[in-house]
Amino acid sequence: MVPVQLFESELRVIEAAERLAAGLGGDPNHTVAAAAMDTAGRVHVGVNVHHFTGGPCAELVVLGAAATAGAGPLVTIAAAGDGGRGLVPPCGRCRQVLLDLHPDVLVAVPTADGPQVRPVRKLLPDTYFFPDAAARRVVRFNKRYYEDVAAGRKRSTVRHDDPIAVGPALFLFEDDEAHRTLDGTVTGVERHRLDRLTAAQARLDPGASVDRFREGLRSHYPGLPADADVDVVTFTVEAPDAAR
Structure with missing residues (x-):
């Protein structure tokens, strides 16, 4: 699999977690740092609380910190270990909590080709x-695409392989510091075979x-087979002045 180049915003989250982790040391109760970005571009940080009764992982601490700051959905999260361990993937419990509370979050993980998000x-x-x-999607x-979506032209x-549910959603324009989000509603999801x-x-x-549209999809999704299932998602959006 060819590594996907990370957005600047995703790199910010990874760097925040690694920077905080680099300052840990000497206290065995705090050995992992986490950072998470919300839809407003704010980065929230926290460290784990190790305890024999099952103290929370850094990812769960940062969820609480983000909620305390009034953050909405989180879009990217990363954790890093002390002692130069670098990125660490979340444990099973954290994965379940993230899926339930922030089902559209991207998680930074270490790979042989460097950091990636999943x-x-x-x-x-x-x-x-x-x-x-009842997580917000x-x-x-x-x-x-911001201008076209905001104006209702798009x-x-x-x-492909990107489950989207019908109902209210927050539309996030990645790495767009000027506009960032719009409130909208997904009105329909229809599945079709690409070659048909x-x-x-x-x-x-x-x-x-x-045919040109199919070629564009294959360029966006490298390796997309001709008979792949794709979802046609329709949506409406509120007026741009409702954007946050």
């Missing part, structure tokens, strides 16, 4: 789901080439 659902497949958490867009998107996708199903403009 959707938390990829770290905990076939998991139990806790619907009572986040839908990510490239920042170049009202659909096609995704029509221009009408993809909600293309009149005269647009569905």
